[in-house]
Amino acid sequence: MTTATHHPTAKKPPLSARAVRRTLRGMPAKRHDVGHEPGLVVPAADGSPLLTDHYFPRADGDFPTLLVRSPYGRGIPWAPMFGVLFAEQGFHVILQSSRGTGGSGGDYTLWQHEAADGRATVEWLRRQPWFTGVLGTTGPSALGYAQWALAADPPPELRAMVVQVGVHDLHGFFYPSGPFALENALVSAVGRMYSDRGARSLARAALRLRRHLRKATRTLPLGETYVPGLGGRVPFLDEAMARPDPDDAHWQGADVGAAAARATVPTSLITGWHDVCLDQTLQQYDRLRRAGCDTALLVGPWTHNSAMQRGWPEVFAETLAWLRAHLCDDPSGLRGTRVRVHVGGRQEWRDLPDWPPAAPDHRWFLDGDGALSPRAPKAAPPLSFWYDPADPTPSVGGPLLGRAAGPRDNASLEAREDVLTFTTPPLTGPVDVLGTVTVELRAATDTGYADVFARLCDVDERGRSVNVCDGIRRLDPGVPGTAEVAVAMSPTAHTFAAGHRIRLQISGGAHPRFARNTGTGEPLATATRLVPVEITLHHPSALVLPRAEAEAEAGTQTKKAFMPSTSDR
Secondary structure, eight states: OGGGGOOTTTTTHHHHHHHHHHHHHHHOOSSEEEEEEEEEEOTTTTTTTEEEEEEEEESSSSOEEEEEESOOOTTTTTTTIIHHHHHHHOOEEEEETTTSSSTTTTTSSSTHHHHHHHHHHHHHHHHOOOHHHHHHHHEEEEEHHHHHHHTTTTOEEEEEEEEEEEEEEEHHHHHHHHSSSSSHHHHHHHHHHGGGGHHHHHHOOOHHHHHHHHHHSSSSOHHHHHHHHSSSSHHHHHHHHHHTTSSGGGGOOOOOOHHHOOSSSSSSEEEEETTTTTTHHHHHHHHHTTTTTEEEEEEEEEETTGGGGTTTTHHHHHHHHHHHHHSSSOOOOOOOSSSSEEETTTTEEEEEESSSSSEEEEEEEETTTTTSSSOSSSSOHHHHEEETTTTTBBSSSBBBBTOOOOOOOOOOHHHTTTEEEEOOOOOOOOEEEOOOEEEEEEEEESSSEEEEEEEEEOOOOOOEEEEEEEEEEEEETTSOOOEEEEEEOOOEEEOOOOOOOOEEESSSEEESOOOOSSSSSOOOTTTTOOOOEEEEEEEEEEEEEESOOOOOBBBEEEEOOOOOOTTOO
């Protein structure tokens, strides 16, 4: 029996947490008043004290427990959004600061202690009189990583997980597709270093990075120039820049995604189409499905941050329904399909039996006059453009951790001479694209050192070009001559409306989102020279779209000019 009298040191939740809780809209009605035991000490396996706050329902009865482990502190927003909200709904919530953060002992590391510290916390839970042996985990981003680390060897009490905008592969976070994810790495470092020190400290650190960002990312060597922007050297960032090879011994144990491949714990996954962790989340989903694990997927119109802000009502509802179903034997809140995605363009939610849906690939070929055509051009000359790392092609919107993330007007970007664009005529009917978008290129360079950035855009009737998804690929300098290169963009669910046009961008980078290719092959952190490169695209090169429907066309009603056969190459 769990009652408030079993917690003689219990208090009300902090005033700040209660104040923020009152501002949260779209939340379910409170079921219970909430008690709070702050500053509990949980011993890690090596004896390091892990500071922990316990939120619980002030009511008689047995309640399941949620474990939330965070390197970002235990205050705002974690206390109201996880501690208070879930305790109101009938859960014990253990909100714990990772070692080396938020007053916890030991040295902070990105991953080396996550699994062991999670297991030690579960061992501590077993000794608590209110613990019923029914455990779930939840949390976003790095808190999602902590869940996967525990799931690598799941305790028998673990009955459910909800991973929100979560990461499982830290090398893959820094190097999502070859080039170093520079801006996201810097913003992430600010969060990891300063979030647990309070809102003012975090705000000052974020402002300092914004002031220094241009100089830090445009001056060489990068391994020195980033330091003022972060207020000092960051060891895990130095290591990441110095070790691009995922097989380097440094990264041993950093990818805990294999847990999904053998998982048995029911797991709900939540992400957004402009989330930096979208690709990793969909990898998790694929592995869970192949393992036969009970899983669900929600993909909203969100960035990494907005999923936990304007998306929170949907995210919380999804999380609560999953936890109640698997920890409380109450499946009444579950939806009838495994997958729910938000379809851009239509601005509507769509329920699907699985992801990705069956969608045949359709190819649009890059033409010499800037068009996307259903047939490969014959005898057309190659297309060339220069990429100059001294004046790098800028990044605009997309999956970023900062305020500029998400869909943006690409007019200024497309006006640059180092950005090629290829566009369809206005569509005569809607075109649904659901799945992974790819660009198949035949590319060559004059130096061997180059990246290729590809972006899919939706151009409306006024000519406004807005990014839908994108991807980048580093060319192999060891391949001479013309190489066949596939640039995979992040998956999407988007409808191009009638009257709109489909546009493809091709350029040599997206800076500072990705570190510029210096053109020399020098190591990222120590490079001191910049060499321009000429990138040449040979025909046939094509944009490959997974078309979920085939009733739409471009051009005239009688000529299906932009409904090429899946076999057209």
